[in-house]
Amino acid sequence: MKQSNDKPSALNHLDNDIQTKTEESRRALSGMLFATLAMRGRQTTVADKSLPLTILSGFLGSGKTTTLNNLLTTDHGIKLAVLVNDFGRINIDSALIESKTDDMISLTNGCACCAVSGDLTKTLIELTERKEVPEAIIIEASGIADPNGIAQVALSNPAIYLDGIITVLDAENLVSQTSSDHTSGTVIRQIQAADILLLNKLDIVNSQVRTQILEYLEQHFAQKVIIESLFGEVPISALLGQSKSPKVKYFPIEGSHHADKFESVSFNVKQPLDRNKLNLLFDALPPKIIRAKGVLLLSDNVNNRVAYQRVGGRWSYSDMGAWINDDAESNIVFIAPKGSVELLELESKLMACCV
């Protein structure tokens, strides 16, 4: 172990961390400027703020790749574009691969995995100018990156909105990572930036470590939503929001062992809802609710569909334009660990928002 005193350097840990933070910031700002330059005169083939972006963050070895492999190959019906630094560690069953080039693997399920060779901005522009635009984008952040910086750069593309930041944590090594000078700054920033913490490798730690980690997270990051995963498998419905494409999708809880742990509760409300009352309800939802999403019929905007998204403690509305071929009515789904949502209570609160 390292010596605690007698540091040869004139710079202490705090200064090191400021240095790192500043360089992260510099990288993000440069990236944003570069993206602004690159976007000039560009026409995306999709509407503004219509493509959901999920950033998958996490320190080296935390299990991001396993999670990505699952996202790519699970049969969820969503056309995902997954952006990774290099293909090397992505491991997809060859039967699922439709075609492969130097920088893209296309899968038979409509998903694609793209290698970002250095320039995220360009890759995103190419994706949003394609004829076949994906329904959701996932970016794998490098192990040492601050996901907020990546979000900032990606959001310079007007087609994209931020659906959520998911930080994968390595249960086996989290304690040492957050106590080492060399890694704590990075790991803590990744946790702070997250909407959802995905706690990996819980299956291989003993109960003492498990308790220690949960207490640590409870003490320092009480507001964060935590999903415990087994063997990198997680319910996709919890990780991804809904596509804003006209055919709105709800993701059912898939796979038997997820169904044991998570549940989704959906409501259909025919009467228009009052925005102010809903605001209060949505603000007061318990942090246990990992995700909520839906299309709303609001009394002050009855001609248009309004999308509602909640990830972690963050939520927003967005206007999706006029109702097309749909019945004008509200549909909302809440996803939470099994048994943590009072179904009846939620339903009565929601009904109380009707005009």
Add this chain to the structure above:
Amino acid sequence: MSKSKVTVFTAKNILTMDPGRPEVGAVAVLDGKVLSTGSVESMSPWLSQYDWELDETFADKVILPGFIEPHSHCWMSAGFMALDFIGPLPWPGRNGINKPVEDCDAIFEYLREADKREKDPLKPLVAWGYDEAKQGGNIDRDALDLINPTRPIYIISWAPHLLYMNSAALSLSKVPEKTQDPHIKFYEDGRLKGIVTEPEAVSFAIAPVMQEISDASGVTGLKFMASIANRAGVTTIADLMFGVLDFDTELADHSAATEDPSFPVRMRLTPYAAALNAKFGDDAPKFMDTLKAKETNELFFGGIKFMSDGSYPLMGSLVGFPGYLDGTNGQPGDSNLAELMKPFWEAGLQLHCHANGDLAIDLTLGALETLQKQHPRFDHRFTVEHYAMSNQMQARKLKSLGGIASVNNYFSHFRSLLHRDHAYGPDRSETVGRLGTLEKEGVIFALHSDYPQVVVPMLPLTAVYAAVNRVAEDGKTVVAPDECIGVARALRAITIDAAYILGLETKLGSLEQGKFADFTVLEQNPLEVDPKSIKDIPIWGTVKGGEKFEAQE
């Protein structure tokens, strides 16, 4: 007989970098080129052939061949440099390294001065680097309005997902007065507080600033960067990332800027291989012919750029055993280097390969070795760019394969202590930029800054200071003193040897007959001052093609 006018510049010392006549007192210029060096008396056989005039502006100064910055990124970085830095640590600015801004009061002081300095009352003032944890204080709308309520003022925190704005900025960014968005902050009385948080809200609020900065890029940005170079004594800049956004736009901007007679530097552009391949496919190597046809005396094209790892200060270098202190390692660069390089190598082009860590240098040398086996070449000038963390045998191998090095040796002065316990560990960080070994092994090398992509300034005299002293950032510690080189060699590395690396050694880098009359004018002689004060030598400015460019603030 020609009636062209000759100008004879005299100076206290003129260091020519011509080993046959290293130090002279006068240099005669004809048509922007060196006609003769020596004394007014010795060059009389020439002077009797022309009308000539004496220019004694530099009579008490020292002239060197114009400094060459062989690796920088002007076009894509100009916008970024327009931002003011207010963070709590030393940072490269427009005039070298800015001092840390200690606390919130000092930030306000800085902003008041910046506000006074800018004559256009509506031009937004954008500063970044505020670290509340370290600098304290309360920055919000009311505090910023005290500086100036009508000029938009934006403060970006060190993490660029916190943005502070005054009233004018709030209205420029059209931040809604009423919203349920939790990332837009309000005072208790319901007024906007001028603080927005998190990527989505910040992206929205910062958009007008980014647009304004991107509008000010291009030719304006290049002129801004050239003025920074001029103050540093630089007369030629190489940009090693040409075409990263769009070849046509970048080419048009560089042509327009360098055609302007008031533009104080020559430029040499190196296209990035990945961008070339994306645009031209198999025809990529031929694009250099198109570019060469567009060359002027002020704008050159040469070399193809490759990457073999990530950034040194952003801790992306690939290193060998045992990796970083925390057990991780850096990011890979281009995959299949030799394969990627092959068509350009076989087309007879020069290759520049970015390599910071020793593992990346191994990959780079391995690629060069493969290329030499398949298609041997002489005088190919394959250049390892940065050459930050190397071992002694890599210098020998580089030599044996005929390669050369463009070294970012500023790191020994700015980062060598930091990285002892940050990523790389003492062994690699202290020996960063092994110029002594390169010299011993007979490798030709240049010194570069990579400005402003890494955390060092573009100041060739500081590079010389770093090369000869290897004093670390604390101003005391000497790191790996055996890797120091002498002043004379270090000066070659920012002039003639840098020109050699750019393939421009017949035109630039020394004061010899027929070369461009590009000078750096100093107040003191770097060969005579205490080597520890080389970086503090005042710079009068430059001469490009016989035209004087006095450094302007």
